[in-house]
Amino acid sequence: MKIAFISAEVAPFSKTGGLGDVSSAFPKAMQGLKHRILIISPLYKMIDAKKFRLQIVKKNLTVTIGEKTELFDLYVSFIPHSKVPIYFIKNSYLYRDGIYGDETGEDYPDSAYRFITFSKAVFEALKWLKFSPDIIHVNDWHTGLLPFYLKTEYREIDLFRKTKSVFTIHNIGYQGIYPLEDIVDAQIPEIYFSEELLGFYDQVNFMKAAVVYADAVTTVSSKYSEEIQTKEFGYGLEEYIKERKEDLFGIVHGIDLTVWNPKNDKLLVKKYDSKNLDKKAENKSYLQEKLNLNLSKEPVLGIISRLATQKGLDLILEKFDDMMNLKIQIILLGTGDPKLEKKFKEKEEKYPEDCSINIMFDNVLAHQIEAASDMFLMPSAYEPCGLNQMYSMLYGAVPIVRNTGGLSDTVEDYDNETGDGSGFVFESMDADEFFKAVERAVKLYKEEPEKWTQLQRRIMDKDFSWKNAAKRWEQVYQYALNKK
Numbered sequence: 001m002k003i004a005f006i007s008a009e010v011a012p013f014s015k016t017g018g019l020g021d022v023s024s025a026f027p028k029a030m031q032g033l034k035h036r037i038l039i040i041s042p043l044y045k046m047i048d049a050k051k052f053r054l055q056i057v058k059k060n061l062t063v064t065i066g067e068k069t070e071l072f073d074l075y076v077s078f079i080p081h082s083k084v085p086i087y088f089i090k091n092s093y094l095y096r097d098g099i100y101g102d103e104t105g106e107d108y109p110d111s112a113y114r115f116i117t118f119s120k121a122v123f124e125a126l127k128w129l130k131f132s133p134d135i136i137h138v139n140d141w142h143t144g145l146l147p148f149y150l151k152t153e154y155r156e157i158d159l160f161r162k163t164k165s166v167f168t169i170h171n172i173g174y175q176g177i178y179p180l181e182d183i184v185d186a187q188i189p190e191i192y193f194s195e196e197l198l199g200f201y202d203q204v205n206f207m208k209a210a211v212v213y214a215d216a217v218t219t220v221s222s223k224y225s226e227e228i229q230t231k232e233f234g235y236g237l238e239e240y241i242k243e244r245k246e247d248l249f250g251i252v253h254g255i256d257l258t259v260w261n262p263k264n265d266k267l268l269v270k271k272y273d274s275k276n277l278d279k280k281a282e283n284k285s286y287l288q289e290k291l292n293l294n295l296s297k298e299p300v301l302g303i304i305s306r307l308a309t310q311k312g313l314d315l316i317l318e319k320f321d322d323m324m325n326l327k328i329q330i331i332l333l334g335t336g337d338p339k340l341e342k343k344f345k346e347k348e349e350k351y352p353e354d355c356s357i358n359i360m361f362d363n364v365l366a367h368q369i370e371a372a373s374d375m376f377l378m379p380s381a382y383e384p385c386g387l388n389q390m391y392s393m394l395y396g397a398v399p400i401v402r403n404t405g406g407l408s409d410t411v412e413d414y415d416n417e418t419g420d421g422s423g424f425v426f427e428s429m430d431a432d433e434f435f436k437a438v439e440r441a442v443k444l445y446k447e448e449p450e451k452w453t454q455l456q457r458r459i460m461d462k463d464f465s466w467k468n469a470a471k472r473w474e475q476v477y478q479y480a481l482n483k484k
């Protein structure tokens with residue numbers, strides 16, 4: 001198959017979270033199955049053109065947005081350690097330093113226009129490349145208008161006549177909802193703004209556009225595909241999702257083992273695997289020293305997260321003192337909501353020798369925390385797929401998670417009788433329930449070290465490769481191709 005994979009963020013070029021990781025790992029996996037796949041993404045200014053050896057393909061291509069014309073340049077590079085080409089749309093006026101907003105955390109006010117232009121630039125780039133995709137695979141709201149354009153403005157173009165679109169929902173909490181004035185430049189005929197099509201309470205909703213227009217809709221775990229059909233998790237889109245139930249698939253991501261694997265992770269001071277956990281301990285003491293923590297043998301609990309309500313961080317804050325009373329250490333890495341940042345910083349002041357709060361985005365530290373941690377906290381209110389719990393398992397940091405979305409698909413509660421399970425799971429968004437799971441984990445670590453080590457070894461040897469997921473993806477693509 002010929003596939004065009006379109007995403008607003010692609011690691012290591014640009015990344016705010018899991019979408020970035022998946023947008024490079026997934027195309028690599030599909031290329032591994034001998035499909036011809038290319039990626040298209042915006043060229044943000046923070047992308048280091050020299051380091052990534054970007055080559056110019058074509059200058060001054062144009063996109064027409066109603067009566068306006070935007071110019072862009074097309075660049076190409078490759079996903080590291082692969083032959084997957086990634087094409088970049090360069091327009092420095094629209095694609096600035098940040099992906100969605102500036103460093104203050106404020107979203108750019110013109111993102112509707114930025115991503116409309118990007119969506120149409122994708123078609124223009126494919127035209128220039130003479131690439132006729134069987135599948136255009138788009139991700140989250142930023143690229144949500146592509147399936148709409150494919151079925152309207154670009155339908156009659158030979159190159160796209162047979163093309164089908166697949167839309168993946170990575171997080172339904174972010175839909176791209178804008179007042180109609182924000183997309184007025186696109187001059188989309190009014191008939192498209194009915195509630196069945198693009199309209200959403202007199203506004204336009206990019207994610208909904210894709211849910212309506214894509215030939216197949218997917219999300220990133222089986223449990224989440226059920227959850228988003230309910231009021232609690234659907235964020236107002238549940239009815240539209242239900243209408244696409246027949247065309248909806250839930251597939252958990254794999255892990256890019258060239259990037260996240262303690263056996264060959266160059267960002268660690270000591271590489272290790274399940275047979276030499278003493279080397280994992282060296283990573284722990286290294287990080288304790290680097291972050292000025294006590295060189296203690298007590299369990300280290302890691303957190304690497306966008307600081308957003310979604311991630312259940314209030315539960316952690318509520319039980320912070322109780323957790324510290326269990327004689328543990330906490331290392332957090334994250335950015336986001338300033339109120340959460342401040343509350344965590346206050347905890348660091350209270351426990352300077354056993355708690356390290358790092359408010360920054362730092363990929364090296366992320367890898368080192370996975371390697372140093374004995375446990376990993378992810379008490380998410382909702383979690384479409386979640387990668388960190390899988391990274392944690394591979395790095396021998398036992399995940400403590402809530403039973404939701406992808407966490408539910410990937411972590412099984414530990415049973416002290418049988419020794420089965422892969423982490424500690426709790427049910428509801430309740431601080432006491434969360435704390436009980438932490439207590440169970442800490443107790444096992446401290447009182448039954450042999451059982452703990454067995455658990456650690458087992459989760460490290462789990463198969464999180466893309467093998468199975470990629471095969472299922474082929475079936476989804478085939479399904480979309482067969483659609484009328």
Ligand code: ADP
Pocket residue numbers: 016017018019021304305306333334335360361362363366385386387388389
């Ligand atoms: P989400 O996509 O909801 O943010 P995931 O668990 O799927 O959550 O993926 C998070 C990804 O982002 C992981 O690769 C994680 O290491 C990374 N990440 C999150 N916050 C930071 C940070 N502050 N610094 C470095 N990496 C981070």
